[in-house]
Amino acid sequence: MPGQRLSPIYYPDVVVSCQPDEASDYFLEKPCLIVEVTSKSTEWKDYAEKLIAHQKLDTLLAYLIVAQDQPLATLYYRDADGGWEVARFDEPGQALNLPCPTAALSLADIYQGVDFSKTVAEEG
Template sequence: MQLQTEKRYYTPEEYLELEETTEYKNEYLDGEIIPIVGDTTNHNKICLNFCRNFPLNINSQNYDIYMAGVRLWLSEYRFYTYPDVMVIKDNPIYHGKGKSTITNPQIIVEVLSKSTQGYDRGDKFRYYRSLPSFQEYILINQYSYTVEQYLKQSQEQWSIHFYEGENAVLQLASLDWQISLHDLYQRVDFELVED
């Protein structure tokens, strides 16, 4: 006979209190706390390359860029998460007390892993689309020179563009900036096998 354990549900306040003391980051989805899988060195290099190359001023407009440590709140789904990279135009809009949770990214970047790629393309993208400020979603494959770019056309419609090969150039659509996949994947070792 298999014993069933009762699943515990947390309030957002309980989750935030736990996040202050936990060693590892967790997502929160409508009462459930979900551990975040650890990053690989290639994953980290790709995020750093994107952030390091991104300018903070484009056509006299200011942007902020955040990597992994800043939390995102999506009220429609009661969802806290930590996107790999977020780009915000002008000033962040904060949620709750403090300056660690924002609500207004224009661009979200996720580096795909074998264990999270389905989630990043599916439910997580659906949750992100509930944000009015969200215009562009970039998914970067950490195992080959491959990038997917989703562009908001209307509230219900998004287009997709694919970039493949070291010489391809990712051109953002919601702002005037581009990066070559050569620069995006600088010092990434595709032969390195990581869990």
């Protein structure tokens, strides 16, 4: 339709739905958790553009941004009133409590097996 603006579709690194969602083999219409692994080149988009777009999804309970070059995770989550809160994790023993699926992960769990002594350039 002329003049109709389409919303962008993002393909996150991880997307989880806890309810039936058979809209497509390529995306979920009712995600409850979205996870992005960010880099210097995607950081702005993950923390700004995608954050704003994802927070408009009625079914989304949490949006987790995980850094690829250091142990750092930022969790945006809905509070009991439906508003958005944010928590930052940068210590290996810190626990992230995910609302969907209900789970607790430590930062050490998320980064298990990752060697930060190698730079991205060395790996690529």
